[in-house]
């Protein structure tokens with residue numbers, strides 16, 4: 075029994091810069107079900123990031139509707155949007171966006187601080203669990219500039235999942251990483267997917283998209299292809315086959 | 324987000340750049356310290372003036388002639404200075420209700436000699452009541468008595484300053500000094516009184532019976548007299564003041580209330596209070612301006628801080644910080660700078676006030692009221708000048724903030 079998590083109807087985003095209207099999204103209709111692992115591909119400038127920002131409630135559409143987990147997102151007020159970002163969505167960025175001069179632990183704890191309901195012990199338990207999930211707990215008290223790119227991205231993923239969101243968005247999470255580290259991150263993603271998380275991921279690489287079970291292709295602000303991948307690759311197994319180029323520890 | 328977490332974040336970002344935080348705080352520290360010091364000095368001055376006015380005596384009423392008015396048509400034949408007479412003193416004592424004491428006061432001055440020593444001092448010709456009106460205590464010897472006044476005896480009582488300057492080692496009591504070459508026997512020495520409200524030395528004085536003073540020391544040309552009265556109680560003063568004015572008018576033909584000046588201790592105290600309050604407000608306002616400048620410093624640094632941390636703000640918003648959280652975070656940072664600065668400023672100001680008081684021999688007073696005023700003022704400064712930068716931070720567009728380099 076599939077349960078729809080995301081339904082968008084004719085989602086349009088137009089950036090207006092003076093006289094120029096940039097039609098970043100020209101009407102997106104999509105349904106994403108719970109437990110899906112979706113890869114979005116497409117040429118540069120085709121509107122992938124714009125679409126992800128709308129899904130992640132970081133931005134508002136010019137027109138169209140978007141419902142997330144039964145909530146009609148485009149009609150709610152700003153303060154509730156912040157709450158949705160906090161509780162329902164985990165966002166992983168291409169360039170990590172960790173707070174510098176703040177330890178890995180504190181970066182991961184950050185979303186929990188914006189929920190007053192949790193006490194110190196509960197926060198600590200959740201933070202440590204997230205760090206463990208991405209296998210980075212031994213670096214908990216390191217600062218971002220003391221971590222490798224792959225480790226930083228794992229911290230960012232831990233931050234995205236710390237509040238047990240209903241789905242995870244990742245905009246080119248492997249874009250700044252080498253092949254092996256990229257596969258490592260994908261192994262973490264697949265593990266989360268196996269635990270039941272819904273994941274939407276943007277990538278330029280076919281090798282990365284091959285780990286997802288549904289592939290959506292964008293062009294010029296429209297979806298031009300949407301196909302199932304019945305036989306996704308297994309990142310954990312690929313990792314074993316890859317030679318160790320650089321020891322991170 | 325809990326207040327505790329916000330404060331923790333604020334402390335963290337303030338300690339990240341301690342030099343800058345301290346310099347920003349310095350503006351507030353100096354401002355608050357200046358306000359505290361100025362208020363303390365103002366209050367100290369007021370206290371001294373109050374003490375000096377109290378040293379005038381108790382429930383004192385001073386009756387003088389208004390020279391400006393009496394130089395007109397109603398001047399007496401013997402000149403304006405003699406408009407008041409000894410008989411007026413008697414009349415006031417006998418017929419005004421609620422009067423305890425009354426004494427004429429003739430004021431003159433002159434050269435005083437004892438053996439080889441010379442000194443110039445003020446000489447007051449008074450009645451025995453004067454000692455009571457002005458709470459004049461005798462330190463050694465005795466005062467003079469009514470019999471001395473009646474007979475016009477050449478006796479006197481001297482103040483501490485006079486005693487110290489004329490008699491270095493000898494006891495003045497019983498000695499004879501020469502006032503303008505006329506010998507006076509020193510009956511006693513007064514207790515010290517210190518300065519009066521005008522700043523002159525109340526111990527540099529010689530008291531003699533007014534009869535003797537009038538006859539021996541006053542020239543014919545200058546016989547100005549003042550009457551000093553003491554009312555039964557504070558409540559009586561106002562009534563007595565009016566009665567005295569009425570009585571004097573009825574006793575002197577052709578005069579109006581314009582011709583006499585009847586001032587009370589309360590009037591003088593009020594006038595002095597007005598002056599010292601104005602002074603305090605003036606001093607504190609000048610200091611307050613530096614506090615304001617400190618506040619502008621906070622605003623400036625907070626604006627810089629917001630710009631530097633646009634990306635951080637974007638990240639916080641992306642993980643769920645609402646506008647309110649961001650607003651609060653920056654306001655609390657500003658308030659912490661101003662509040663901590665305020666606390667340090669209070670201690671600094673307190674120290675400065677004590678130091679000034681010590682060197683100027685003033686009793687400066689740091690009142691709880693002035694501490695409360697500057698603490699709340701520094702809070703308000705923090706909120707007021709922190710508001711704009713915080714508002715700016717909280718209204719940033721999330722996507723733009725994240726992309727900011």
Ligand SMILES: Nc1ncnc2c1ncn2[C@@H]1O[C@H](COP(=O)(O)OP(=O)(O)OP(=O)(O)O)[C@@H](O)[C@H]1O
Pocket residue numbers: 089090091096097098116117118119120121122123124125
């Ligand atoms: N803030 C903005 N203001 C104006 N135009 C924008 C803005 N953000 C994106 N665009 C435009 O919208 C279009 C879609 O951009 P978007 O970032 O979604 O592309 P993308 O598919 O993510 O590309 P890439 O693969 O290079 O990341 C582009 O033409 C881009 O120039």
Ligand SMILES: [Mg+2]
Pocket residue numbers: 122123124245
């Ligand atoms: Mg993009």
